Amino acid sequence: MIQKLLLLSLLCASICYSQDPLPSWNEGKAKAAILKFAEESVKKGGENYIEPSERIAVFDQDGTLWVEQPLYTQFFFAIERVKELAPLHPEWKDQEPFSSIIHKNAAELAKFSEQDIAKILAVTHAGMTVEQFHNYVQGWLQTALHPRYKKRFTDLVYQPMLEVIKLLKGRGFKTYIVSGGGQEFMRAYAEKVYDIPPENVIGTAGKVKYEVLRGGPVLMKVPEVLYIDDKTGKPEGINLIIGRRPYAAFGNSDGDQQMLEWTQAGPKLRLELLVHHDDAIREYAYDKDSKIGHFPETLMEEAEKRGWIVVSMKTDWKILFPWQKQSDKQE
Amino acid sequence: MIQKLLLLSLLCASICYSQDPLPSWNEGKAKAAILKFAEESVKKGGENYIEPSERIAVFDQDGTLWVEQPLYTQFFFAIERVKELAPLHPEWKDQEPFSSIIHKNAAELAKFSEQDIAKILAVTHAGMTVEQFHNYVQGWLQTALHPRYKKRFTDLVYQPMLEVIKLLKGRGFKTYIVSGGGQEFMRAYAEKVYDIPPENVIGTAGKVKYEVLRGGPVLMKVPEVLYIDDKTGKPEGINLIIGRRPYAAFGNSDGDQQMLEWTQAGPKLRLELLVHHDDAIREYAYDKDSKIGHFPETLMEEAEKRGWIVVSMKTDWKILFPWQKQSDKQE
Secondary structure, eight states, rough: OHHHHHHHHHHHHHHHHSSOTTTTTHHHHHHHHHHHHHHHHTTTSTTTOOOGGEEEEOOOOBBBBBBBSSOHHHHHHHHHHHHHHGGGGGGGGGTTHHHHHHHHHHHHTTTTHHHHHHHHHHHHTTTBBHHHHHHHHHHHHHHOBBBTSSSSGOOOHHHHHHHHHHHHHHTTTTTEEEEEEHHHHHHHHHHHHOOGGGGGEEEEEEEEEEEEEEEEEEEEEEEEEOOOTTTTTTHHHHHHHHHHHOSSSESSSSHHHHHHHHHHHHSSSOOOEEOOOOTTTOOBBTTTTTTTOOOOHHHHHHHHHTTTTEEEEHBBOOOGGGHHHHHHHHH | OOHHHHHHHHHHHHHHHHSSSSBBOOOOOHHHHHHHHHHTTTTSSSTOOOOOGOEEEEEBTTTBBBBBOOOOOHHHHHHHHHHGGGOHHHHHHHGHHHHHHHHHHHHHHHTTHHHHHHHHHHHHHHTSHHHHHHHHHHHHHHHHBTTTSSBBBOOBBBBBHHHHHHHHHHHTTTEEEEEEEEEHHHHHHHHHSSOOOOOEEEEEEEEEEEETTTEEEEEEEEEEEOOSSTTTTTHHHHHHTTTTOEEEEEETTSSHHHHHHHHTSSOOOEEEEEEEEEEESOOOBOOOOOOOTTTOOOHHHHHHHHOEEEEEEHEEEEEEEGGGHHHHOOO
């Protein structure tokens, strides 16, 4: 019996090993670099072996783990909230950024930065507990649909990146989200959608205030931003929450440049990767002229100079979303 | 051969199970409560079973994990730094808190709050990278001695609490430090001393600034406090860094009251514990009249009312420090 079990486990190990951990990636430089990094990080005695406690990988969210066009998901969410509250705030009619939202000025909306959104969220969600805010976000995500795909926003996560998260977790990496988006917003769904627990979610953080109410203690959201987790704020946020330098960093815009720089500045083999949105058919094609997911030519030059992997969404990814897996198999 | 191995592992399991995980604790209410909590948290199907991802335990540091009298360790450290820098700052002579430090006014020093110390540290350690600061702290800890015990400060951690950390880690708990002390100060030694990694250290945080220097990118300490992790700041800091409510909380003063309240306000069996310093012979006896580790009568009443465990250092702990283990065995 024990011998049969042993045989079975040997068989299983051999099958698991032979399976491609990145089935949604086409063969190419990007896939090869990810696999090499994952393999060498656990090769004991190798020059690129990483101690288990040091295995940290960080992922930007918007445009790296899920769709960020035509607007950040969190912005669609904030718009709903501003509209809800507008009758109580007549002054918003002439006051930006609220005025653009109320008047549905789409061109203006697309110009808002993640910081603008963080401020809108901070203001519009104050006076709510953290728990109430999570429930509110979860409720909204249940029903809100993306205007192009007519799918829930949480269905618009990139299957190839989910495979990278799973691969690295399987190699003992702690995987963190490091996003300009709202920390509490992401915590409302990150564990379910990405298998990333709340303590591994780093984002722009609003202040909270501990209060003891009649029903017991609560953490109340306050209309102030504690810190902005974007650009230089990303390595700063990584230091605040993790206190270690990552070995792998994934992004898609100039908001991620400092995070990749910081990652690469450590010793040993590290992995830095930028998703390039060049797929107008299946998703969106945008880079240097887009406010959202801004990928200027200087960033492309930087990537070439430093050996950062630039992933072409068009040619490196077989499918984009988890729900395309079935149809892919049928082809 | 396999059967022998199986037998061996069964034997080992039985031996391990019969060993007391808290050998430095005398039998009593406190030890029984800790053991009950640890046991029930992993009992599948039991009403107090905790999902592995939810197993979070938080520990105050000063006075809970190590000695905090006659002054916080971090304050001894800050004093050294102020003295070093004093020649460059003639204005400090008449300016508190620097004046008291320079003039060795011990009575005044003991009155400083953790916030005062955080500010002193923020000011005196700016212009240094996070890495340089860690090296500086580590160097100081190598040579600085506690005035009474003539031991290194890191030798003055409480063996009974190290056993609690180990017990809970063994049950799958993520153990965090949640202290009013400086986050980066603690990160310099927490992994070595408590087996608590940097990402699990929450403390009062100074701001850092990401800068690219000629030698590469650095995180530079800036003379500003980002947040104070004390009193209401403890549940707020727990929310910021962990984003989950703990199941167990350990403290020793009114700086920990809100953290214990917040912990207890969740469902299921939770553990709240306060170390009471009542051992003038082996350590220090202090509570309501001490600025450091202030334990007012109202906190004692609160503990009784809410069923929080109050640990008597005098009667609950067989030994205090790891280096007393050997002599204990010889008795």
